[in-house]
Amino acid sequence: MGRNKYSQDEIGKIAKLLRMKCKGNRLKQKEIRHELRTEFEFNISDFNEPGKPFGPDELYAAIDRRAIQILDDATIADMKAKRERDRQRDEEARRAEAIAKGEPVDDASDWKKALEEWNNSVHSS
Numbered sequence: 001m002g003r004n005k006y007s008q009d010e011i012g013k014i015a016k017l018l019r020m021k022c023k024g025n026r027l028k029q030k031e032i033r034h035e036l037r038t039e040f041e042f043n044i045s046d047f048n049e050p051g052k053p054f055g056p057d058e059l060y061a062a063i064d065r066r067a068i069q070i071l072d073d074a075t076i077a078d079m080k081a082k083r084e085r086d087r088q089r090d091e092e093a094r095r096a097e098a099i100a101k102g103e104p105v106d107d108a109s110d111w112k113k114a115l116e117e118w119n120n121s122v123h124s125s
Helices: 008-023 026-040 056-064 073-100 108-124
Strands: none
Touching (some): 008 026, 008 056
8 A cells, every 4th residue: 555645745746646647558557657656656546436437537537535634745755764764774674674584685675776777788789
């Protein structure tokens, strides 16, 4: 499950992406859903009825029924910072537990570094 609290600015950006999704082809829709999940932690499935389209009208309906809350920018920034601290704490605990058990530690930065190197090699060609 993603977030259900957003700033007014984020709601505007999400609505714009949903309009683009409704007009886009299958590949564009997939890209937009990915952007919604990664940039905004917004999962359409958290707010819609399965099998029904989800666009800006459904977004505002979710706000009206209070499934989505609009908060001020400072509160959202604080919330995002806390979520990041919690993620880091959980990752550190997972790594410590793996080390204590003698299991190999999967360093998440390895795949990020490899992706960055690959992107640099593709773009420099």
